[in-house]
Amino acid sequence: xxxxxxxxxxxxxxxxxxxxxxxxxxxxxxxxxxxxxxxxxxxxxxxxxxxxxxxxxxxxxxxxxxxxxxxxxxxxxxxxxxxxxxxxxxxxxxxxxxxxxxxxxxxxxxxxxxxxxxxxxxxxxxxxxxxxxxxxxxxxxxxxxxxxxxxxxxxxxxxxxxxxxxxxxxxxxxxxxxxxxxxxxxxxxxxxxxxxxxxxxxxxxxxxxxxxxxxxxxxxxxxxxxxxxxxxxxxxxxxxxxxxxxxxxxxxxxxxxxxxxxxxxxxxxxxxxxxxxxxxxxxxxxxxxxxxxxxxxxxxxxxxxxxxxxxxxxxxxxxxxxxxxxxxxxxxxxxxxxxxxxxxxxxxxxxxxxxxxxxxxxxxxxxxxxxxxxxxxxxxxxxxxxxxxxxxxxxxxxxxxxxxxxxxxxxxxxxxxxxxxxxxxxxxxxxxxxxxxxxxxxxxxxxxxxxxxxxxxxxxxxxxxxxxxxxxxxxxxxxxxxxxxxxxxxxxxxxxxxxxxxxxxxxxxxxxxxxxxxxxxxxxxxxxxxxxxxxxxxxxxxxxxx
Amino acid sequence: xxxxxxxxxxxxxxxxxxxxxxxxxxxxxxxxxxxxxxxxxxxxxxxxxxxxxxxxxxxxxxxxxxxxxxxxxxxxxxxxxxxxxxxxxxxxxxxxxxxxxxxxxxxxxxxxxxxxxxxxxxxxxxxxxxxxxxxxxxxxxxxxxxxxxxxxxxxxxxxxxxxxxxxxxxxxxxxxxxxxxxxxxxxxxxxxxxxxxxxxxxxxxxxxxxxxxxxxxxxxxxxxxxxxxxxxxxxxxxxxxxxxxxxxxxxxxxxxxxxxxxx
Numbered sequence: 001x002x003x004x005x006x007x008x009x010x011x012x013x014x015x016x017x018x019x020x021x022x023x024x025x026x027x028x029x030x031x032x033x034x035x036x037x038x039x040x041x042x043x044x045x046x047x048x049x050x051x052x053x054x055x056x057x058x059x060x061x062x063x064x065x066x067x068x069x070x071x072x073x074x075x076x077x078x079x080x081x082x083x084x085x086x087x088x089x090x091x092x093x094x095x096x097x098x099x100x101x102x103x104x105x106x107x108x109x110x111x112x113x114x115x116x117x118x119x120x121x122x123x124x125x126x127x128x129x130x131x132x133x134x135x136x137x138x139x140x141x142x143x144x145x146x147x148x149x150x151x152x153x154x155x156x157x158x159x160x161x162x163x164x165x166x167x168x169x170x171x172x173x174x175x176x177x178x179x180x181x182x183x184x185x186x187x188x189x190x191x192x193x194x195x196x197x198x199x200x201x202x203x204x205x206x207x208x209x210x211x212x213x214x215x216x217x218x219x220x221x222x223x224x225x226x227x228x229x230x231x232x233x234x235x236x237x238x239x240x241x242x243x244x245x246x247x248x249x250x251x252x253x254x255x256x257x258x259x260x261x262x263x264x265x266x267x268x269x270x271x272x273x274x275x276x277x278x279x280x281x282x283x284x285x286x287x288x289x290x291x292x293x294x295x296x297x298x299x300x301x302x303x304x305x306x307x308x309x310x311x312x313x314x315x316x317x318x319x320x321x322x323x324x325x326x327x328x329x330x331x332x333x334x335x336x337x338x339x340x341x342x343x344x345x346x347x348x349x350x351x352x353x354x355x356x357x358x359x360x361x362x363x364x365x366x367x368x369x370x371x372x373x374x375x376x377x378x379x380x381x382x383x384x385x386x387x388x389x390x391x392x393x394x395x396x397x398x399x400x401x402x403x404x405x406x407x408x409x410x411x412x413x414x415x416x417x418x419x420x421x422x423x424x425x426x427x428x429x430x431x432x433x434x435x436x437x438x439x440x441x442x443x444x445x446x447x448x449x450x451x452x453x454x455x456x457x458x459x460x461x462x463x464x465x466x467x468x469x470x471x472x473x474x475x476x477x478x479x480x481x482x483x484x485x486x487x488x489x490x491x492x493x494x495x496x497x498x499x500x501x502x503x504x505x506x507x508x509x510x511x512x513x514x515x516x517x518x519x520x521x522x523x524x525x526x527x528x529x530x531x532x533x534x535x536x537x538x539x540x541x542x543x544x545x546x
Numbered sequence: 547x548x549x550x551x552x553x554x555x556x557x558x559x560x561x562x563x564x565x566x567x568x569x570x571x572x573x574x575x576x577x578x579x580x581x582x583x584x585x586x587x588x589x590x591x592x593x594x595x596x597x598x599x600x601x602x603x604x605x606x607x608x609x610x611x612x613x614x615x616x617x618x619x620x621x622x623x624x625x626x627x628x629x630x631x632x633x634x635x636x637x638x639x640x641x642x643x644x645x646x647x648x649x650x651x652x653x654x655x656x657x658x659x660x661x662x663x664x665x666x667x668x669x670x671x672x673x674x675x676x677x678x679x680x681x682x683x684x685x686x687x688x689x690x691x692x693x694x695x696x697x698x699x700x701x702x703x704x705x706x707x708x709x710x711x712x713x714x715x716x717x718x719x720x721x722x723x724x725x726x727x728x729x730x731x732x733x734x735x736x737x738x739x740x741x742x743x744x745x746x747x748x749x750x751x752x753x754x755x756x757x758x759x760x761x762x763x764x765x766x767x768x769x770x771x772x773x774x775x776x777x778x779x780x781x782x783x784x785x786x787x788x789x790x791x792x793x794x795x796x797x798x799x800x801x802x803x804x805x806x807x808x809x
Contacts, residue, residue, distance in 0.1 A: 115625050167636055175629045205636040213643030220748050225738035228651065228745070290643065 028125075031117030033102045034515060036124050038411055040099030040169075041404065042491070043128055045483045047091040048397075052479045054084045055435070056472035062465045079143040082235055083135075085242045088393055089250055090162050091131050094204075096400045097253045098123070098166065101173040101197050104407050107509035108191045110182025110527070112519050115175035123169030130161035144235035149222070152234070156219040159238075163212050167205060174201035182508070183526040191507045191530065192276050193403075196256025199284035203249045210290035211241045237294060243385055244358050245310045246289025247392040251351050254399035255280050255321050261344040261406050262325040264503050266332030269531045270324050279320035286314045302362070311362035315355035322348055339421025343402030346429040350395030350436075357388040357440055383461075384443025390436035394475075398428050401482055409498030409514040412490040420485040427478030435471025438464035506534040630786040634793040637756060641797045644752060645804055648745045655741060662809065664740045667729040674806035677720045681795045684713035688764065688788045695781045700771065703784070707768040710791070714761040721754050749805060753798060760794045763787045 030036065058080055061070050071077050106114050114120055137143060137158055142151020177194045181187075187195065218237055221229035229237070240246060259280075263270040270276060292301045301307055325345065335341060361384060401424070408416050439447075442464035489495030501510040508525060509516075511533055529535045652662050663669075687710040694702035730743035767787040770776065776784055 116629055119629075171629055171632045171636070174632055175625060179625045179628045202635075205632060206639045209636040209639035210643030210646075213640050213647065216752070217644065217647050217745065217748055220732070221739070221741070221744045224732040224734075224744060225736075226741055226744045227738060228741040290639075 029121075031113075031121050032518070033106050033114040033117065033120065034411060036114075036117075036120050037099045037101070037103030038491075039124055040095045040102060040127075041411070042099075042486070043131075044092050044095040044099060045479070045486060047087060047095075047131065049476070049479045049483055051084050051087045051092060052472065052476040054080055054087075056476055058084060059435075059465075059469040059472040063469055064462075075145050075147070078145050078235070079138060082144050083138055085389070086134075086159065088397075089242060089247075090159070090166065091134075093250050093393060093397055093400065094166050095127060096397070096404075097197075097200070097250075098169045098173060100257075100400065100403050100407060101193075101253070102169075103411055104403075104509055105173060105176050105194055105197060106180070107410060107512070107516055107520055108194050108507050109177060109180060109185060110508050110521060110525050111176060111180035112521060112524075114172055115180060116172045119168050120172040123165050123172065126165035126168070127162055130158050130165055134158040134162060144238075145232050153219060153223055156215055156222070156234070160212060160215045160219070163208050163215070167208055167212075170201040170204050173197050174205075182521075182524045185527050188274065188277060189527065189530045191256075192259040192270075192273075192280065193253065193256035195277055196253045196259075196280045196284075199280050200249065200252030200256075200287075203252060203284045203288050207241070207246060207249055207288055207290040211238060214238055214293070240289060240293035242389060243292070244289070244361060244388060245287055245292065245307070245314060247389050248283065248287035248314055248355070248358075249289060250287075251392055251396035251399075252280065252284045252287055254347060254351060254396040255283055255318070257399050257403040257406075258325060258344045258348045259321055260507070261340050261402055262334075263328050263332070263531075264406070264505050265335045265338050265341045266329045267504065268328060268332035269506065269534050270328045273530050275320060276324055279317040279324075283314070283317035286310050286317070308362040311358045314358055315352065318348070318352045318355050322352060337418075337422070338405075339416070339418060339425050340402045340406040342422065342425040343398050343405060343428070346425060347395045347398030347400075347402060350391050350398060350429070350432055352395075353436075354388050354391030354395060357384065357391060360440075361385065361388060383439040383447040387436045387439030387441075387443060390432065390439065394428070394432040394436065398425070398432070401425075401428065404482075404486070406503070407509070408486070408490050409502055410509055411515060412493060412495075413498055413513075413515040414490050414493055414495035415498045415502060416485045416489050416495060420481055420489075424478045424481040424485065427474045427481065431471045431474030431478055433471070434474060435468055438468040438471075501533075506531040508532060624782045624785075626782050626786045627789065630789050634790060637793065638797065641749075641752070641756075641800070644745075644749050645800065648749055649804060651741055651745060663728075663730070663742050665729075667742070669724070669728055669806055669809060671806065673720060673724045673727065674802050677717055677724065678799065678802050680713050680717045680720065681798050684710050684717070685792055685795045687713065688791045692781065692784055692788045695771070695776050695784045696778050698778045703771055703776075704768065707764055707771070710764055711761055711768075714757055714764070717757060718754055721750060721757075725750050746805070749801060753794075753801060756794050756797065760787075760791045763790050 027035070027039075057070055058077070061077055063069075071080065102114055102120060106112065133154065137151050137155035138146070140151040140154070141148040142153075142155040144152070144155065146152050146155065174197060177190060177198050178187075181190060181194075187198070190198075214237055218229050218234050220226075222234065259270055259276045291304075292307055294301070325348070405416050405421050408414065442461040445461040445464070447461040447464070498514050500513050502514070503510070508527070511525065512520060525532070656662050687706045691703050691706035691710065694700075694706055725747065728746065730740065730746060732739045732743055732747055734740075734743075764787045767776075767783050770783060
C-alpha cells in the first residue's frame with residue numbers, strides 16, 4: 001500500500017496556518033480595542049435601562065413619604081437608592097466612558113491598538129462578572145443596609161472587584177494616550193477627549209484607589225464584627241464616592257467630548273486650544289474628592305476650607321468650556337439639529353447647573369449645606385445633594401451619549417437614527433431637569449436626602465416629589481430609545497452607512513475608513529497641529545489597501 | 547491626623563505626580579524625519595477636500611495656506627514602564643487611603659480611651675526594623691539587576707533577581723510572624739474584633755499581598771530573562787519590575803514609621 005503524497009497546498013487554504021477565531025470564541029477572547037469598547041458600551045446601556053427603571057420605582061415611592069407602597073420598609077428604599085447611585089457611576093457612566101475610550105482613543109492618537117489589550121479584556125470581563133454579582137448581592141438581601149451578612153460581604157467584595165476592573169481599564173486607556181501617540185502629537189496637541197481621559201483617568205486612579213481601601217476596611221471590619229463599622233454605616237463610609245466633589249471626577253471626560261463634538265458640528269476649530277487643556281486639567285483637580293469623607297475626619301469635612309473653595313471654584317472650568325463652545329459656534333455654522341450636538345451641549349449645561357448648585361451648598365447663609373442636615377445614619381444631607389449629584393452625573397451621561405452618537409460610525413460604520421436621537425436627547429434633558437431641579441428646591445425646604453417615614457414633611461417638598469416623578473419616566477423612555485437605536489441601527493447594521501467621515505471631522509479617527517480596519521493605520525500619520533484634518537495636513541494612511 | 551493634614555499631603559501629591567507623568571510623556575528623543583508631503587490619494591486630506599465652511603474659516607483672505615508649526619520631535623516613554631508607573635500611582639493612593647483610616651481612627655481612639663492596642667498587645671520594634679532592613683537590601687539587589695542588564699551581564703542579572711526573591715520571601719515570613727506576635731486577633735467571638743486588630747491586619751496583609759505581586763513580577767522577569775529576553779537595549783521589563791519593587795519598599799517605609807514606630 002502506497003501512501004499518496006499530500007497535494008501541494010495553496011497558501012490561502014493551508015490548514016497548517018492558524019485559522020481566524022470566529023463566533024463566540026472570538027468575542028470571549030478578543031483583545032481588539034473596538035470590540036472591547038462595543039461590549040463595554042452595550043452592557044452599560046443595558047444597565048442604564050435597569051437603573052432608570054429603579055429610579056422610577058424610587059420616584060413612585062417618594063410620591064407619598066408617609067407610607068410605603070412599592071417597598072416593604074425604609075431599608076428597602078435605601079437599598080434601591082444605593083443601587084441606583086452606585087449603579088449609575090460604576091455600571092453605567094465609567095464603563096460607557098471606558099467603552100468610548102477603547103474605541104476612539106487609538107484612532108484619535110494614530111495608534112494601531114490600545115495599550116495592554118489583554119488587561120483591557122480582563123477589565124471588561126472582570127467588570128461584567130462583578131457587576132452581575134453586585135446586583136445578585138442585592139437580590140439575596142445584601143447591599144449596604146441588607147439584612148443578610150453574607151449578602152453584605154458579597155456586595156462589598158463585588159464592588160471592590162468592579163473598582164479594580166475599572167482601574168485596570170483606566171490604566172490601559174491612560175497608557176495608550178501617554179505612550180502611543182503618533183509622530184508630532186505632543187500632549188498639548190492631543191485631541192481634548194484624549195487629554196480629558198488622561199486627566200480623568202489620573203483622578204480616578206487616585207480617588208477610586210482610596211475607595212478601594214475604604215471598602216477593604218469596611219469588609220474586614222464587618223466580617224469580624226468590629227465596632228469600627230457599626231451596623232448600617234457602610235454606605236455612609238463610602239457615600240463620598242457619589243457626592244460632591246467626587247461626582248465631578250466622573251464628568252471630566254465629558255468636557256473633552258463636548259470640546260470634540262462642538263467644533264466638528266460648527267465647521268471650525270476650537271481656540272485657543274490651551275484654554276480647553278487648562279480647563280479640563282483644573283476640573284480634574286477640583287473633582288478629586290477622596291478627602292471629603294468621614295473616615296479621615298474627626299470634624300465635619302464640610303467645614304474645611306478646601307471643600308468650600310472647591311464648591312465655589314468648580315463652575316469655572318465648566319464655564320470656560322462652555323465659553324469656548326459658544327465662541328466656536330459663533331465663528332462657525334453650528335448644526336444644532338444633530339443629536340450628538342444636542343446631547344453634548346445639553347449635558348454640559350446640566351453639569352454647569354450641578355456645579356452652580358455645588359456652590360450653593362457651601363454658602364453657609366443659605367443653610368443648604370450638608371452639615372446642617374440630619375445625620376442619623378442614613379439621612380445624610382438634604383435633598384439638594386441628590387439634586388446636585390443628579391445634575392452632574394446625568395449631565396455627564398448625556399454628553400457620553402452624545403459621544404456615542406458622534407463616534408458610532410467608528411464602531412459599526414453606521415449612523416444612528418437622527419429622529420430617534422433627537423427624541424432621546426429631549427427626553428434625557430427634560431427628564432434630568434424634572435428629576436434634579438425639584439430636589440434642589442426641596443433641599444431648601446429641609447427635605448432629607450432619603451425622605452422616607454417622614455409624615456411631617458413640608459407640603460412644598462411633597463409637591464416637589466410629585467414633580468420629580470416625571471423625571472424618571474422620561475429617563476426610562478430616553479434610555480429605551482437609545483438602546484433600541486444602538487441595537488437596531490448600530491449593532492444590527494440597519495442604519496444608514498456612515499461613509500468614512502460623515503461629520504467632516506477634524507481629528508485622526510476620521511482620516512481612515514469607518515469602521516476602522518484591523519490595525520487601524522497601515523502607515524502611521526504625522527501631525528503638526530491639534531486638528532490635523534481641519535488644517536489639511538498630509539495624514540498618510542493606506543489602511544484601505546491594507 | 548486631621549482632615550487638613552490629609553488634604554495638604556494628598557492634593558500636592560496628585561498635582562506633582564500628574565505633572566511628572568505628563569513631563570515623562572513628553573520626554574525628548576531623536577528628531578523624527580519629516581514625511582514627504584504626498585498623501586494617499588484616497589484618504590489624505592487637503593484643504594480642497596474640506597467642506598466650504600471649513601475652508602473659509604481655515605484659510606486667510608489671501609487664500610494662501612498658512613504655515614503650520616513643525617512636527618513635534620518627541621517620543622513617548624515605554625508602554626510597560628508607563629503602565630507600571632500608573633499602577634504604582636494607584637497602589638500608593640490605596641495605601642494612602644488605608645493609612646489615612648488607620649491614623650485618624652487611632653487618633654480618635656487614643657483621645658477617647660488613652661490606649662490604641664488593647665490589653666497586653668503590643669508591637670515589638672525589633673521585628674519591623676529587621677523587616678525594613680530586609681526590604682532595603684532587596685531594593686539594592688533589584689537595582690543591581692537593572693545595573694547588570696544595562697551592561698548585558700546576564701549572570702549577575704539572574705543572581706540579583708534570585709536574591710531579591712529570596713529576601714522578599716524572607717520578608718513575607720517575618721511579616722506573618724509579626725502579625726502573630728502582636729497578640730491581636732480578628733476572630734474573637736461575640737465581642738467583635740478590636741479596631742486596632744482590624745486595621746493592623748488590613749494594612750499588614752495588604753502590604754504582604756503587594757510584595758507578593760512584586761515578587762511574581764520579578765519572577766516573570768527572571769524567567770523571561772532566562773529565556774533570552776532583555777538586554778542593554780531592551781531592559782524595560784527589568785526596569786518596570788524594579789520600579790514596582792521600589793514603590794513597594796517605599797510604602798513599607800511609610801508603614802514602618804506611621805504604624806510601627808509611632809504606634
